[in-house]
Amino acid sequence: MTWSVTLRTSVTMALLALAGCSSDGNKSAATGGDNSLGGSAAGGPSGGGASAQGGAAGSSAGGQSANGGAAGNATAGSAGAGTTGGQTSGAFAYFVSQANGMTTADLAGGIITLNSTYGSSGNAFKYVAPNYYGTNSNGFISFPTTMDGDFSISAEVTVTTQNKANNACGIGLGLTTGFAPSDAYAYILMRNQNNSTNGYYVNGMGTISAGAPVVPYTIGTPMLLTFNRMGTQITLGAGPVGGTATTQMLATSALTNGTTAYGSGAVYPAISFNNVAATVSKLQIKDKTGATVYDSATGTLVKYIPAALTLSAPSAALKKGAMATVTATAVAIGGAVADITAVAADPSIVDVT
Numbered sequence: 001m002t003w004s005v006t007l008r009t010s011v012t013m014a015l016l017a018l019a020g021c022s023s024d025g026n027k028s029a030a031t032g033g034d035n036s037l038g039g040s041a042a043g044g045p046s047g048g049g050a051s052a053q054g055g056a057a058g059s060s061a062g063g064q065s066a067n068g069g070a071a072g073n074a075t076a077g078s079a080g081a082g083t084t085g086g087q088t089s090g091a092f093a094y095f096v097s098q099a100n101g102m103t104t105a106d107l108a109g110g111i112i113t114l115n116s117t118y119g120s121s122g123n124a125f126k127y128v129a130p131n132y133y134g135t136n137s138n139g140f141i142s143f144p145t146t147m148d149g150d151f152s153i154s155a156e157v158t159v160t161t162q163n164k165a166n167n168a169c170g171i172g173l174g175l176t177t178g179f180a181p182s183d184a185y186a187y188i189l190m191r192n193q194n195n196s197t198n199g200y201y202v203n204g205m206g207t208i209s210a211g212a213p214v215v216p217y218t219i220g221t222p223m224l225l226t227f228n229r230m231g232t233q234i235t236l237g238a239g240p241v242g243g244t245a246t247t248q249m250l251a252t253s254a255l256t257n258g259t260t261a262y263g264s265g266a267v268y269p270a271i272s273f274n275n276v277a278a279t280v281s282k283l284q285i286k287d288k289t290g291a292t293v294y295d296s297a298t299g300t301l302v303k304y305i306p307a308a309l310t311l312s313a314p315s316a317a318l319k320k321g322a323m324a325t326v327t328a329t330a331v332a333i334g335g336a337v338a339d340i341t342a343v344a345a346d347p348s349i350v351d352v353t
Helices: none
Strands: 001-008 011-017 027-033 092-097 101-107 109-117 141-142 151-162 170-174 184-193 196-203 207-210 224-230 233-241 248-250 268-274 276-286 292-295 301-302 308-311 317-318 323-331 340-343 351-353
Touching: 001 011, 027 170, 101 301, 109 141, 151 170, 151 268, 170 207, 170 276, 184 224, 184 233, 207 323, 233 317, 268 276, 317 323, 323 340, 340 351
Parallel strands: 001 027, 092 301
Antiparallel strands: 001 340, 011 323, 011 351, 027 317, 092 141, 101 109, 109 276, 141 268, 151 224, 151 276, 170 184, 170 268, 184 196, 196 207, 224 233, 233 248, 276 292, 308 323
């Protein structure tokens, strides 16, 4: 038989074999998950919409023979992104760092302070065949779930130090399909070295397009960046705070990796940065209804840690009337301990408390 774990703090679960087992035959109880690994139970704050990086846990297959047989395998499935639209997602954003990234991000008094250094290369906003769009070293400030339909993201960004003078380094505001180097993106990018902005996005057969608006900026002086998706159009904007922005419109169909037109799909509104020190204030993200779902002035910043479920043993074999203990620990997205409940798939064979 099998029993499943539904994520909800770390608890100890005792298994008691009841009716249905022979007195001298061992039965195997394989532990497994169900689709509650995602959602609000283990996904951390959800507020409205599905939790970020939710996804399904694997199911269990518990085989048995006359002598007890081998326990089935239990697998916790990989996390998948949830989506939201027209709903708030709690007043928090994620700070995500890629594997090679030496990045930091802190929020205090409504201002996010960012820093990134990666001396080996750090040319993150570029294309490397066949599908690599960076150096696996970027940092991200991201909405915690994907958005479909219309949305907007804006912020006042001040570059304080260019840690590497390369025009494929800097800080960009816009969207990303994920946080790996193979994930496509589109940003209004404040590029290092040439001290100007560009519309920068994955286009065509994986190549990177650098277009308008071209707006110069000065280190130490804030610039207002805006990125809006409405219908089939994306508008990029850059300009001095309190001044007139320069804008450029793109068709969502222009944002493609050659296979998928990601510009019209479910994406993460985000800021991405590499080899730069900067401050970000008045970061606001609005959903398709125009509602503000994140504001750095009132929101929080959470370091992204994926949800996880660990078990002290994958299975427990026991005789009728015997007990066994398996310790399960659940971690919600962001690293907080999550609650757990356990239920028996067949209470006539085994009881779980």
